Amino acid sequence: MKLFLALLLATASSVALAQNWVGLLKNTPAERFDEDDLRIFMDAGRKALNDTPDNQSVTWENPHTKAGGQITVLRSFESKGLPCKEVRVQNHAQGRKGDNKLNLCKKDGKWRLLSTSQSKQK
Numbered sequence: 001m002k003l004f005l006a007l008l009l010a011t012a013s014s015v016a017l018a019q020n021w022v023g024l025l026k027n028t029p030a031e032r033f034d035e036d037d038l039r040i041f042m043d044a045g046r047k048a049l050n051d052t053p054d055n056q057s058v059t060w061e062n063p064h065t066k067a068g069g070q071i072t073v074l075r076s077f078e079s080k081g082l083p084c085k086e087v088r089v090q091n092h093a094q095g096r097k098g099d100n101k102l103n104l105c106k107k108d109g110k111w112r113l114l115s116t117s118q119s120k121q122k
Helices: 002-010 015-021 034-053
Strands: 058-060 068-079 082-093 094-107 109-121
Touching: 002 068, 002 109, 015 034, 068 094
Parallel strands: none
Antiparallel strands: 058 068, 068 082, 082 094, 094 109
């Protein structure tokens, strides 16, 4: 899920993402997302990283599949001169839940994964 999120946030095409990164979806709620779930999740991720202040969340849900979650910006920081954010990503889909913390930094206009920690996957 951790790399999957970073890639989702850094790309604009869920179709390309699904084709190129299917292996990263294994054992996460995201492997059960449909294309609409991915689109809604990506929109929430972009909003969280680009527009949301520290200690605030962006919640998302697909009313058709009931997949959803929350992305919380825990803090903003700088690493090697780049603007970075630590975010907590909680997702659920078809009875599975995931909870991850990610550190992402913005380079060349794209958010890139710096580090991750997986809290729990159910």
